[in-house]
Amino acid sequence: MTLISYAQNFEDIRLWRALKQFENGFYIDVGANHPTYDSVTRTFYDLGWTGINVEPMQNFHDALCQQRPNDINLQCVASDHAGELTFYGIPGTGLSTADPATAKARIDLGMDVRPHTVEARTLTSICEQYVHDRPIHFLKIDVEGHEETVLRGMDFTRWRPWIMLIETPWTRDQTWEHLVTDAGYHPVLFDGLNTFYLAEEHLNLKGAFDLPPGNLDGFRLCHGHALSHPVADVDPDTQRQLAAALQRAEYAEAELRAMQKSRAWRAIQKLKKTLRRA
Structure with a gap:
């Protein structure tokens, strides 16, 4: 991740x-x-x-x-x-x-x-x-x-x-x-x-x-970080849509990381491995 x-x-x-x-x-x-x-x-x-x-x-x-x-x-x-x-x-x-x-x-x-x-x-x-x-x-x-x-x-x-x-x-x-x-x-x-x-x-x-x-x-740096390159030559509506899409992707990625670090997720993965070996 x-x-x-x-x-x-x-x-x-x-x-x-x-x-x-x-x-x-x-x-x-x-x-x-x-x-x-x-x-x-x-x-x-x-x-x-x-x-x-x-x-x-x-x-x-x-x-x-x-x-x-x-x-x-x-x-x-x-x-x-x-x-x-x-x-x-x-x-x-x-x-x-x-x-x-x-x-x-x-x-x-x-x-x-x-x-x-x-x-x-x-x-x-x-x-x-x-x-x-x-x-x-x-x-x-x-x-x-x-x-x-x-x-x-x-x-x-x-x-x-x-x-x-x-x-x-x-x-x-x-x-x-x-x-x-x-x-x-x-x-x-x-x-x-x-x-x-x-x-x-x-x-x-x-x-x-x-x-x-x-x-x-x-x-990687978040979208709009002061040390990243700005998006050039893009109209404001496209910039807003791009920012919204990136925010949704960042939230989804963060939720997935949190889920994968949970005990329930690890237990499921362990069970899957056990079932495969069986």
């Missing part, structure tokens, strides 16, 4: 390489944004995984509820305390932030920044309510300057994501990194956008991050 990558910088392929042997895995996506475009978790959802999506923007949260009915979709901001805080939305982008300094910098650049009040929750409280004892295979944090506050709201002694990927500046001067390393996580890769951290008890997965994604990973 062809693996489809939706993530901006092949994050999903790197994670899948490390975690593909685990069925029905679990993720937490803080700053989930759109359920498909540039999504790190869409591939995993299509393959039968589920998780928690934390997304304060109304339009993205609505889309997550519609397209990710098996996920837990929370319209809030992850922070170091519960309550309300000001969130600076930038419609039509993935650049919204709860960090006032980042918001001011984007206002200075002429962006359409719209402040509004949102609910804030700690990751600890979210895990207490929804995670319980299940393993968190990966935690993704993409919050545009709000990373330290998110990390301070997580009890890493109780919940231990196997892998964390956190958006980091190109200069790698993030002041919050000690919160991660002090909690027993090791940086294993900077991909230009994110730093990947492994829990010290899962350092056996490090080899999956040693090489960049390549042909042997058996993946």
